[in-house]
Amino acid sequence: MRAREIPSLALDSYQRAARVALANHLVTATYPDRIALPLLRRWATELREDLLDLFGYRLEVTETTARLFPVLDALDSTQPARTASDRVFDRRRYAYLALSLAALGRAGNQITLSELADHVAAEAGQVDGVELATDRAADRDAFVDAVGWLAARGAISLADGDAGGWANNPASGEALYDIERSVVMAMFRPPRAVQHLRSVTGLLVGSEVPTEDSEEDGESQPPIDPKETLKKVRRALVEHPVVYFDDFDQDGRTALAAVRTVADVELLTGLIAERRAEGVTLIDTSGRMSDLRFPSTGTIAQVALLLAGEISDRVIDPDALELPRHPIPDDGDLIDLVDSAIPGGGVFDDLAEFGGRGRTVENSATELYPFVENSWVNGAVSDLVERYGRTFAAQWQADPIGLGERAVGMLHRLRLVHIMSGGILVHPVIARYRDVVISVRDRVPQDSLFESMDLNGTEVNGTEPSDPDSHSHTTETEAH
Template sequence: MSADAGRPVSTTAQHEAAERRQAARTLLSCPVLTSHRQPDELALVRRHSTALRSTFARLLGYHLIVEPSFARLVKTPPSADSPPRTVRRGDSPPFTPHTYALFSLACAALLTPGTGEWLLISSLVEQVRADAVTAGVELRDTPADNRRLVQAVGLLIDWGVLTETDGSLSAWSERREEGVLQIHRPLLPHVLPRPLRNVVSLADLFEPMPATAASEPRRSLRRRLVENPLVRREDLPEDERDVLSRERSELSRLLEEHFGLSLEVRAEGAVAYDTEGTLSDVAYPGPGTVRQAALLLTDALTDLARPTGDRPDLVVSWDTVRSELDNVTARHARAWAGAFVADPDRLRKEVVALLESMSLARSLPDGLALHAAAARYRPEPHARPTRAAQRFAVTRRREADEPPSDALFTESFLGEAL
């Protein structure tokens, strides 16, 4: 066969691989797809369902359910050292334990025997209120509790479990206007990670499936890299650190081939980053007061911070955090949201929460521990290291009893960014 004759086959194979990769990325960022809300994405997943089931099970230990009207990727629970994954709908406050309880009650209400395919919003609310009394969950008719209830039901709408067919949840919330919801019956039983018939406690509900082989170091390391913005080397078990060191090339190949992620490994840890910037549910850097403030704060703190022993964290006191954040707020007050400018404590809490969700910082009793990887986001990443950075490098070499070298600036996140 001539070279020209082989090209269509190669092109077709590449096209198929690209489609599978795109379908896998879609499921990672949106684990619930429905024909009503994402028809094109679901069609792509269904086209490659056999390969995708194998890929997710083999590489990550995830279970993929694909039906004519929906697809559901069931992930394993995150490790205890993973950053928080609190649900947040748009600009609404993050889910609280109370909101999660109301979400569970809403799911239970939809599963009540005799509930049809359609129901009134008011009927669902009445059932949730009745079940809350039975379950001992406080649910008062107050603006705060009603907002949480709307958030809980709204998440089911976002996921495609419920569809607004006449009226809307927001209209009911604001003016008590009646609305009709349609229940996606085939998807509803798969909202939770496993069937309830054998679950007797909350711990049973989130216990990993036996087939996932959660302790297998290669698979668990791949899960960390795919799900977490940053994997800290000091948080890895010894067997996963060994895989990261010995099998970096194979790990890089698998992440790129199946999920379109590029692996970056440094002295302090590893990042599987998305060059397209579409996979993560947290945009950073990005628009908005909190993201801009976080970026400017880490830039200001990097020059001021100092290492803490053998840890790759730069620790600054809370007084310094407040002072530096006040400084950047004063410089950008006209462009930032007035609510944050007027409430610096709120801005500080949300900035810290954002950095923690990205694994870039940790709150300590006496200050903020900023991971060296935060320096990747500093402006002019290829500029000459500042004097403060050079002093920091010398300090680290002395503590480690290392000879003078430029290796720190090529092997660590801090040096890469500075």
């Protein structure tokens, strides 16, 4: 491992480079910032070896881009593409993003937004269920979101005009973009040609091309290399907020329990491992690798923290009815949902490799988790709004149901709970946030820099009112 050869004075720089590569699979001259690419270029040789040896990830570094090619062990619905306003991409935005990327690959050095929209609209018309009508505001907004996602990562850069003006009125607004071809080419590099796949599982590391002989004879699959098991465990450590022993079979659990497995990841990333009976989490004190900080500021994050404490208390409440327990469902439904959206006309049948899901490693765990119904969660959120609502953002004070959904969604992304039909399954690590201490601080605004003046410009004596209730207060909630 090359990280062991890095001088101690330079190790922090190397670990920062590793965190940047793992957190941003595509790094350009401007994304995620202007210092990221020079940092990766400095440590490119060492990073290539360590990322390949520890995770099986391939790193390509050029003068204009750094591209990390991860290995997918399973589908993950907790890391969707998001708009600049943190809105999750829907199917329409994903379709526009893919079609825009294809159009940019065939374009010249520049392209206007309307020209790009025409190309996408023409391609979208050939796919059932996809359409881009520029006379519909909803379609224009979704298209601009996809273009903005590309612009944020440096695939295109605004040369003139305004995309917002085109979205508001395409007849009078326009935008001109420079195309960064190296970024466009680096952005989409699937491990297999998507036209050869009938199932999304063909993109997963556990998938293999099924053969007629093996299907008829019922031959068992060859044993998994122990080195690959170690890589799978390490991949989980850097891709998920929490890694549970229950996520793996017996070999994987043994690998996760080994001190060396986690220590290698700690050395590469500079993160600190926290071990518990249920699994392992890596604590990112730098804040440079995590895409979701928790605990954090903001109404949703604070309500999520408060709700985590409420859920923990409910699970261990000796006076309440015992909660039912269920296993975590597999990702079969998600696979079926994605596969149902694959355009059948786009698959080359003669070259198609996968007729079904291929081979996946089955999880032999049978752990059961407490199930909390949505009605209880909604009641808990309503109670939190009643107690602390005056400190929340105004939009959430009037929408406790929406606030609860966003808070539960955050807990799901953190793998503290698992959302399922009718409620949530509670992971034991949520007990880490029991006994949350709440402090509400009332801040009296400072006196004005100017003396109060009457309407005629005459100075008014600035005595404080005798009624304390006449003071205006700004209230803050701190959850620890």
